[in-house]
Amino acid sequence: MTATVTETPSDVVAAARHVAATLAEHADSVDSEAAFPAASVAALHRAGLLAPVLDRSLSDLVAIAAELGKACGSTSMIWAMHQVQLACVARHHGGSAPLRTALKDIVVDGTLIASVTSEAGIGGSLRTSGAALERHGDRVRLTKRAPTVSYGAYACAYLVTARRDAQAAAGDQIAVLAPADACALTPAGPPWNPMGMRGTCSPGFEFHTEVPAGYVLTDPFERIASATMVPLSHLLWAACWFGIAAAAFRRAQQAVRGRMRGNPDLVDPRLAEAAGRMDQMEAALAATARRFEPIWADPGAVDEHGGPTLTLAVNNLKVTVSTLAVDVAVAALEICGMPGYAEAGPLSVARPLRDLYSARLMIGNERLMNANARLSLWKRA
Template sequence: MTTPAERTRRVAQVAARHADDVDREGRFPSEAVSALRAEGLLGIQIPERLGGEGADMNRIAETCFALGQACAATGMIFAMHQIKVASLVTHGVESAWHRTLMQRVAQAQLLVASATTEGGIGGDLRNSLCAVEAHGDVFSFRKDATVISYGAHADVILATGRRHADAAASDQVLVALLADQITLERTSRWDTLGMRGTCSDGFVLAARDVPTVQILPKPFAEIAAQSMLASSHLLWSSVWFGIASGAVDRARTFVQAEARRRPGTVPPGALRLAEAVSALQTMKGAIHGGLRRFAEAQDAPDELGSIGFAVVLNNVKTTASTMAVAIVQLALGIVGIAGYKNGTPFSLGRALRDVLSAPLMISNDRIHGNTANLLLVQKGGGQLLSA
């Protein structure tokens, strides 16, 4: 039996072959996602008793890293899928319907997407305008989702909405909707600078007569705090680390080639390469620190929902997203015009365009604002330093 690393490597090779075309055409990386299915990687997080492999966050992060090096869009799709699976695994095991869904994800390698953004509320996923409208044991649902990444290609969409029509905007639930239960009316096209292959179009998502058992039993506030916060920041950051690492690899190859052409001299880019490698190691340390923090808190819901934990994971995201951009820019400066041009062994245009999305999803300013509010009510000063 092949190892997880070998399976990931095979998928990454497929993703890399098609990455330029996916970016150029702004199309879904169907070849890479088919390879993920063939290697059984979409269901690795599902518990073994439900047909999965029970993979932990470290293993999933390693896969995000490898895919990010090969094709950032593929890496991000895999990361977003696993973020939603984490919500099912963490909060759906008490529900028979959601246990069956997890079995299907593992067996049929279903692709899971997210519909948390909504017209009228900006990027604030902790508030909703739409609501679940229950009628007996079924409900209807309609959401103006300004972004549903790879929504047209998903087998399952997890969507947020108010608990009922009279509920407060923050009183939300998470509903699991199967592709054959919904209609998607496209309202916008994902024509962007980078991350073009995520196909994050906008849709009006509508569903009727959906069984109420498909509503996850936990309030979305708990789901967001206890699974989405950590998995989003850690897995996104792992994709960005892959992009940055790939850029530094190209810069290293370029500098080594320069050194071979001029024996006995230090190429001009060598010092900048050392700087880039140092920054990359610092970024890696921040992500690994976040993964350790999550592993320590994973079985303690109170800790996962604590202020200290949220601050630490927020800082992982803002640090990694900022550093990733700086590292790719540094690599471009080392490689120079050969990196600026498309179609060379050292081209970095796609990496730079993709990584520029990092500080924007979710906006670092929004996260810093949230962290500032948390720090205003946190007691004591030693907890963060020891975390």
């Protein structure tokens, strides 16, 4: 099944639309207080929506992310990040009994896995690590300084990247699932007070863990990243941004409809331009999901269906949607005028716009375009 955002909803997508009311109820306080959306995450668990990545299609996952994004950008992004970490463990544990048990407990308990892939001093490169795994008999230790760990203080486990050992090259990486009770997190850096996506609670931490060696994922991180983490992240992040943009677009529609009640000629052509950008984002999501589908069905298919063409596709999706979503929100602001500029009110687009400006920074667009420029040197026209 290919992913479109407007197809007839499945049961889980219908559930997402229902639970979105709870997310919307808490969204303003989550934003104003930069607070973790505990009530919204609990509602997702009660609705059976914290682990659909384990048995649902890309179509469902993209649609759920979009529905949640319409209600609360922060909660939708937390959900998306958690799905990615779950998928990495489920698809690459290599049969490890400790990892299978940990995964089952996380799903049953409705708790979250956070990502500790960022690292100070490596320039934001996912595929580079400075920290190295230390092996002590049947246990491993790891210390790492991460400039951002989304919902790190609220997770029950962490998926952490590092060099295989102290002699390994920076790109010879592994991933470790570290339960929270085996970790020590010390705040590192300024308090969390960002412009948008405030409820993701993503400050920096000095991270230390010691766990049994069975918690190291079997596949090398290079394979985990190419078959699961990178393409799924870009798909689900983009779907969240699409949903946030859809919320802003709806407010623009509402503003124009209100004006047209008094004068039917007061239609606004900027609404048509924004609608075109929404269509572009939806088409990009569907096309990229189709490109990723064989690998989603079988991670081993990355050898045949991955490589530079997939990298180009997912990078282009991220850059395209992170740019167009902001364009839609800006258009909505201009259409709504001062009611859109207000922090509160039925036409306010302040929170969607602030949330969406984070999209260009989550793996910087310039970095991705530089990578795509190099790959495009060998692209067949």
